[in-house]
Amino acid sequence: MTRIAALLALGLATTTASAQDTAAPAVNETFKFARPADQPEAIETSPDGRIAVSVTTDNDGRALWSVSRGGTLIVAPSRLGFLFTDAPKIERQLRIQSVTHAKPVDTTWTQPWGEWRTIRDNHKEMRVRLMETTPLHRVIDVVFRVQDDGIGFRYEVPDQANMHGANIADELTEFSFAEDATAWWKVAFQWNREEYLYQRTPLSAVGTAATPITLKLAGGTHVALHEAALVDYASTAVMKTEGNTLRTVLTPGSGGPKVVKTGSWTTPWRTLLIADDAPGLYMSHLMLNLNEPNKLGDVSWVKPGKFVGVWWNMIKGDWTWARGPRHGATTANVKKYIDFAGANNIQGVLVEGWNVGWDGDWAGNGSAMQFATPTADFDADYLANYAKSKKVSLIGHHETGGAASHYESQFDQAFKFAADHGEHVVKTGYVADAGQIERANPDGSIAREWHEGQWMVNHHLRVVQAAAKYRVGIDAHEPVKDTGLRRTYPNWLAREGSRGMEYNAWPGKNPPEHEANLAFTRMLEGPMDFTPGVLSLTGSDNSPIQSTIAKQLALYVVLYSPVQMAADTPENYAKYPDAFRFIRDVPTDWQDTRVLNGEVGDFVTFARADRNSRDWYLGSITDENPRNVTVTLDFLEPGRTYTAQIYKDGPGATYATEARHAIAFETKRVKKGDTIILSLAPGGGQAIRFKAGR
Amino acid sequence: MTRIAALLALGLATTTASAQDTAAPAVNETFKFARPADQPEAIETSPDGRIAVSVTTDNDGRALWSVSRGGTLIVAPSRLGFLFTDAPKIERQLRIQSVTHAKPVDTTWTQPWGEWRTIRDNHKEMRVRLMETTPLHRVIDVVFRVQDDGIGFRYEVPDQANMHGANIADELTEFSFAEDATAWWKVAFQWNREEYLYQRTPLSAVGTAATPITLKLAGGTHVALHEAALVDYASTAVMKTEGNTLRTVLTPGSGGPKVVKTGSWTTPWRTLLIADDAPGLYMSHLMLNLNEPNKLGDVSWVKPGKFVGVWWNMIKGDWTWARGPRHGATTANVKKYIDFAGANNIQGVLVEGWNVGWDGDWAGNGSAMQFATPTADFDADYLANYAKSKKVSLIGHHETGGAASHYESQFDQAFKFAADHGEHVVKTGYVADAGQIERANPDGSIAREWHEGQWMVNHHLRVVQAAAKYRVGIDAHEPVKDTGLRRTYPNWLAREGSRGMEYNAWPGKNPPEHEANLAFTRMLEGPMDFTPGVLSLTGSDNSPIQSTIAKQLALYVVLYSPVQMAADTPENYAKYPDAFRFIRDVPTDWQDTRVLNGEVGDFVTFARADRNSRDWYLGSITDENPRNVTVTLDFLEPGRTYTAQIYKDGPGATYATEARHAIAFETKRVKKGDTIILSLAPGGGQAIRFKAGR
Structure with missing residues (x-):
């Protein structure tokens, strides 16, 4: 028997008003719930008006959030709530008590180091207060921040008579995507932690996945689901429940509750980056904007390098x-x-x-x-x-x-x-x-x-x-x-948190697509200490690494870290002095970053401006497929000439044979607006320093 | 960095011996691990020699179990182990200390009530003792029982110096199916508990599923994964990790450990029914055999009805x-x-x-x-x-x-x-x-x-x-x-545990395929109090139920329960006296049961022998598709004539219209070996009483 029986018994429900799950194999319906007439409207839009978030309640008093973009539903009405180990859950019999819209924000702030010197924070904010209609009358706020390139929301729970803190068994936040999608994801809660390869499957075949998980919806829109400002809370994975629905699963701890909070409490921000294409995901500053400003004061002592x-x-x-x-x-x-x-x-x-x-x-x-x-x-x-x-x-x-x-x-x-x-x-x-x-x-x-x-x-x-x-x-x-905490604690420079270069020392090496996956998954989190630059292209027992030399160089521009390793040995670098010159030259702190093109897991091209000179750097990588990538040098300063020092895959280069070592060097003069074609070998790449002239 | 670095540091591994996951998108490989030369062989076969279970260890000292049938791998080498909240996990650095084969068992026992009076228990048993090579030297036994129609295994852990009981965070038992499969499953850990519809997806699209989960492997073999003798332990669901691998996920509790055990302890049996077809799954007695005999003594007071x-x-x-x-x-x-x-x-x-x-x-x-x-x-x-x-x-x-x-x-x-x-x-x-x-x-x-x-x-x-x-x-x-505990406690007659008839009262009714799903999923557990027999075929506000009358009757034979409800009201039964006669006649305690044919979610035909007469009963149901099912009456006693009282879908009957009420009655004499054709309407069924003559 289910809860409807209880409601029927009380006369609180009628059987014509469905209080049941539509238990069909969960195809998300693009329905809109009618807003209950006695509750305020809860809709917030992005500054450009393209993204809209709405909250409503259904006949069971479930609070449901949804997102649309350009009029197309991205996230169908999806559930919110919590389970506790020592109190009734918060999930149903809620009503929208109030909706507050904050004054729109449009400001910029400066990163002490990073991929961009200045970050624009342009968002609108809505606070939805939900109150239980049951005797406990507990209150939770859900706060939404909406940017032009994504949304974040978190729960903010005041200290109150019937809820002083919380012993959280799990969080019931759902993401019911309105369309099927291709998903790039890695498994969560397995022994090897974050060090699994990303796999590409239909959204429906996602199991339990670490975040970020990156989706390309059937209509082409790209979405990345992650969290921001993870502080005093368990990290969340997402599990596929049915159809296209993912639900939060908090990481366990040794105690009963997965999270213990006292007094008033908040969750991390649940985030969705939303863009037309993969580069658009990377260009968002949502994650950083959702973190608090620097709490350390003077951080001039923090040294990238x-x-x-x-x-x-x-x-x-x-x-x-x-x-x-x-x-x-x-x-x-x-x-x-x-x-x-x-x-x-x-x-x-x-x-x-x-x-x-x-x-x-x-x-x-x-x-x-x-x-x-x-x-x-x-x-x-x-x-x-x-x-x-x-x-x-x-x-x-x-x-x-x-x-x-x-x-x-x-x-x-x-x-x-x-x-x-x-x-x-x-x-x-x-x-x-x-x-x-x-x-x-x-x-x-x-x-x-x-x-x-x-x-x-x-x-x-x-x-x-x-x-x-x-x-x-x-x-x-x-x-x-x-989750972007480098903004708040700028001495947290980098981290690992995925399969790095070390896996190329061992059997079971990273495949050629790995870094093109990382660029639009792991790298959406923030800096990774991947440790590129093994120019010898050999691991243990001289086993071959599935890369070209030029790709190793390109990784210095593609995979951002303020502390970037040259992972090979001095003896090996001595064998490749011409290629090593790029590693010697490339900086690790940037004024500006552009993702010029890319598809998740296939290829990507980055251009970055040195923070301490007028030089630009470019890195482009591909998976196992060769490709020619056309790039227009729009990012260069107008009126200035540059010497392009080009490190490219040599004739016949491929990750698959000894020709992985084939590299070619070229120097030419370029200016803003010029077009160049990057010829990438299978498993290859290209690195360019645009040395600024006058 | 991963564990291999530590092993390298100790000289305990070389990098040519892979201690890494092959992290490719988890296609199960049909490899066989070589048995470490210093460890005993651990292989057990079914009495007929067709099913083989083996245990070995890999280079990391992981214990891996696998199952083959007729030489075909069913479960590829799959991991075993435990996480604890207060002790290092047991998963690696294990060796097979000893292998003990029990004396083969071939016996029968009698059910006080049930689907079969006598149950044959014909199995072989192997106990594999695993010991850690690390200083804790903890020991766990894994005991396998192998029948001709499936296997069960459980952990048995002695009280020992470094493990007095256990605070189990989770169990790491994996089932890496060797082939892709179609899976019938329902979601676990959602608010509505066990009351979700079964969905049919590729095995790779299973999320987190309740058991039993039923699979039809690419090669046609049917498998059902469940557990037996669930006592003093958390029930397990299975979650898809990668590819075709499912892993146990124990149900949470309010405390830190999901399971607390003291002294020596055992887990429930992890079970796989394995058969050529869906009926073969149902005909297995593995679940009951893995439970302990009646602990209640005289249970003549337990009354089916x-x-x-x-x-x-x-x-x-x-x-x-x-x-x-x-x-x-x-x-x-x-x-x-x-x-x-x-x-x-x-x-x-x-x-x-x-x-x-x-x-x-x-x-x-x-x-x-x-x-x-x-x-x-x-x-x-x-x-x-x-x-x-x-x-x-x-x-x-x-x-x-x-x-x-x-x-x-x-x-x-x-x-x-x-x-x-x-x-x-x-x-x-x-x-x-x-x-x-x-x-x-x-x-x-x-x-x-x-x-x-x-x-x-x-x-x-x-x-x-x-x-x-x-x-x-x-x-x-x-x-x-x-999980079969009715053998041990015969007063535990029945239970719900899936979507029963009640859902036909409400919006979001059970679809026509529902009972054909149940027969090969939920019903593999044991009796279900589904409450069939709503001959009015109407729920609340006269909403139509997606069934024919004849199907309602057939459910009394298809969906076993020793306590079987006639769920409709006396007033309604008064309107259908001819059909109601079958409900009046049909018993709820059986001498014998045969599943004559069936496909998961499509159709199924049961024949059952009354325990208190020489009558047989037949029930056949279909999903939304009409079909003619040919049945040979091999189950009848030789030399005896029977009067077949047939309750069948009437002309034009279909679940989809008011013609759902169309029913026809027929009486004919039949004998063993006769062939009859059951014409099932869309969403329909057929019920027959074979009244024994001389």
């Missing part, structure tokens, strides 16, 4: 993190890397395995890690001074092995050590399978947390804040996903 | 459960139903709304329910005696509104009241949305549980055991799913 590292030789299995005859992080090895960085316009040297704690089975079990105790063969003081003499900084490394509480117990000494040794950036690591993060309870027992659960969301912010005290930036690996 | 009820008028909205001018459960109304039952070979009269507690908004909020206090207009003592005089029993009704702890506090008085009033069966109800079951904590606060979480799994058994003390049987609505 390139780095090399005692790393690839370990990833390939030639050196070890642990002490012993093949230990990588020795004073002698690091000194060579410092010399190389100093000679090649590279600002940092990452050293992994420099500290005590790597000798046991540390993965998922990092309680032996000491974050301020170097191994005997790593002379930290000497190397810090030596690096300084070469105008290079060491980049610190804190691998926790998932022992997050253990790491927190050493925060002060760890970041003091980093600061004392001139480390502007620390790379953190949480190598442990999903659900295996160690959190210490007050009684000393260990609870097991998830990398993206509420506790770890808070842990990462504790790391960033502890680091900021010592003027240290953070590059988190095995992180929580990026 | 038919019943009518003060019910359909409430479901339609004409009467009310609550007191007032339209109250259904009045002495006068019930007396009429008793008279009707007594006159028509119907053994029970269900009365809903007879007790105090229905006046408020009781759904999801049943704390006012009094289970031993009749309303003033319901004279329980008089009616009990009156029923007895007509050789009829009242069927009790305990609607909890989800207030399960509240119900438990009244167990003794409730079942004593039932027994004192001659109620052999009580129908229970848990009308509350998913996740809204009220469980009282020791401090009086209320926790919110799920209908199929560990706590409710245990609650239902407490109900059944409390009822058994008073010799009362249970018919649970909004129940936990059926």
Whole structure:
């Protein structure tokens, strides 16, 4: 029996008014619910009037939100609500109590570093207050921000007589897409966390997916579903329920509620980027605009830059993190890397395995890690001074092995050590399978947390804040996903959070389409420490990487990170001096960014303007298919000539054979409005520096 | 970074041995892992040698199970394991410590009531002991039972130094089907619990599904995935991870662990029925065989039978459960139903709304329910005696509104009241949305549980055991799913657990294919209290039901329940005396059952032998398509003649128009080996009583 029986019993429903799910195999209907006559209208539009969000309630008092764009329904009426572990859920018997429209905002703000110097925030905002008609009379607000290129909404819940905080079992926010779509997504809640390849399936074949998930609707509109400003809440995945409907599934924690809130509380923003094409998704600033402004004050000490590292030789299995005859992080090895960085316009040297704690089975079990105790063969003081003499900084490394509480117990000494040794950036690591993060309870027992659960969301912010005290930036690996918090905490420079270059060291390498997938999925989150630039194109045991050299160069422009690695070894770079010149030249901090063209998983071309010169850089990559991409140089300054230093796939180049090393160089003069054709090899790419003349 | 880095660091792996997921969009590979040379072989076959189960470990020490049938891989190597909230997971670094094969079993046992009197249990059993190679050295056993028509396996975990019980966060059992398949499934973890329509999609488009989920593999083999003997554990759903892989997802509870176990512990059996066709799935006794024998001793007091009820008028909205001018459960109304039952070979009269507690908004909020206090207009003592005089029993009704702890506090008085009033069966109800079951904590606060979480799994058994003390049987609505426990507790007669007839009272009616779906999905669990027999074919406001009359009759044979309702009102049955004769005749307890033909969701024909006579009964139903079904009467006794009393769709009958009422009657003599053709109308069916002659 279902609830209608109860309503019938009370005379609160009639059977002609459907209180049932239409339980047919969930094709979204493009119906519009009539607005209940006794409730205010709740509609907000984007500044350009093209996107409209509306909220209404159905016969069961369910609050339903929907989005249309240019008159076409994008999200059909979709449910809102919460389950709690200790209180009746909030889902039905709601009415719209009030609707408040904020004064439209149109302003700009400046990024201390980033892909654009200035960001325009142009949005309209609507607050919909929902109140239960049942005796508890609980109130929740849903606040919508609508930009021309997407929407965000979040729940804001006041402290009230019948709800002081919440023990949230799950969030019931649904996204019922009005059309079928092609989806690019990766699985959530599996052991390898965020490090799965993106797969392309119909929307109907999505299982449980991490966000962002990118959709191309049947009508061509592109949508990316993600969240912004994830603070003190569990990260959400989305699960396909039926048809084209996705629903939030919060990441579990070790406790009963997935999220515990006290007093008044808010959720992260649920976000949809909406654009005509894939480049349009990338060009949106919605994610950053939904985050709060910088809370750290002066952040001039946050330094973007390139780095090399005692790393690839370990990833390939030639050196070890642990002490012993093949230990990588020795004073002698690091000194060579410092010399190389100093000679090649590279600002940092990452050293992994420099500290005590790597000798046991540390993965998922990092309680032996000491974050301020170097191994005997790593002379930290000497190397810090030596690096300084070469105008290079060491980049610190804190691998926790998932022992997050253990790491927190050493925060002060760890970041003091980093600061004392001139480390502007620390790379953190949480190598442990999903659900295996160690959190210490007050009684000393260990609870097991998830990398993206509420506790770890808070842990990462504790790391960033502890680091900021010592003027240290953070590059988190095995992180929580990026939701734009770099705006609020500009020392949170980058993170991993997807399959990076390291997978090219091992069997099961990244396929040629991988980076063209990343550009319109993972990269919509924010910077990724992908670690490009393996010009040798070989992993362990000389296994071939499925890329061309020119594509490795192009990745420096395509895959944004303010801290960008040159991942190969100095010995290998010495073999490719002409190609390496681009890595030496390319900056990591940008004045402006344009996505010139692209299709998810197929190809993409970026142009970016250096923040510290008048040069522009271009990077274009393709999947396994060769293609000619025509680009008009509209982005260049009018009236100025540029020398285009072109790094392109050589004759016969292809990722599939030894011809992957074929690269060609060309120099020519260009100006704004010129058209160039980029010939990309299978698995290839092209990189161009537009050196500004007069 | 992933775990391989850690292994590399330790020299425990080489990069040529893949420790990575092959992260390509998960096409199952039909590879066979080589058995590690230092581990025993773990293979068990079915008695007929056709099905083989094997367990091995991969390079990461993952234990992988697989199933083949007739040399064809059905389940590719699939993972096993557990996540815990307070201990490292068990998933990798396992080795096969020992393999034990039990003595093959081939025996029969007798059901006190059921679809078959005798059940053959013919299986082989293998116990695989897995031990961690890591310092914890934890041990888990996986026990496989292999029948000719399917397999079951469960984890059995001894109490041990490093694992005394377990706080289980989730179970990591995977089912990686080797072929693509068509899947019939319904969504799990949605508000309406088990009451969703089955949908047919590719296996790859399954989201998160309740079990049983039924598959037709590309090669034609049929498989149903479910669980058996669900005791003191959370019910599991399955979620699609990637490609053709489904993984267990345990039902949540209000606490952190989804399951809490102490000492040594076991899981329910994970089951796969495997057959050439849909009827083969139904004919398996695997589910019952995996449950423990009767624990209640003499159960001669458990009485199958038919019943009518003060019910359909409430479901339609004409009467009310609550007191007032339209109250259904009045002495006068019930007396009429008793008279009707007594006159028509119907053994029970269900009365809903007879007790105090229905006046408020009781759904999801049943704390006012009094289970031993009749309303003033319901004279329980008089009616009990009156029923007895007509050789009829009242069927009790305990609607909890989800207030399960509240119900438990009244167990003794409730079942004593039932027994004192001659109620052999009580129908229970848990009308509350998913996740809204009220469980009282020791401090009086209320926790919110799920209908199929560990706590409710245990609650239902407490109900059944409390009822058994008073010799009362249970018919649970909004129940936990059926996993064959009627073998162990034969007073657990039936349950709802899917969309029953009631949905035909309301808008969003069951489509014509619904019962043909149920036969090969929900009905694989066990008896369902579907409540067929609405011969008026009208719901609320005279809305049409999408069925013919003959199909309503056929459902008495197709949809098994030992307590089978005649759901329509006496007034309506009076309008269809010829058709009603079948309902009057048909028994509810069977000697033998044969599924003669069928395709999931299309059609099905059952033949069943009455346990108390030599008569056979046949029921055949179709979806929206008409069809002629040829049946050879091989099931009849040789040398005996039968009078076939045939109830068939009349000329022009169809569910789609007023011709749904067209029914024809025919009588003819038949004998074993005769062939008959059943002409089924769109949305129609046929019912036959084969009355045994000499």
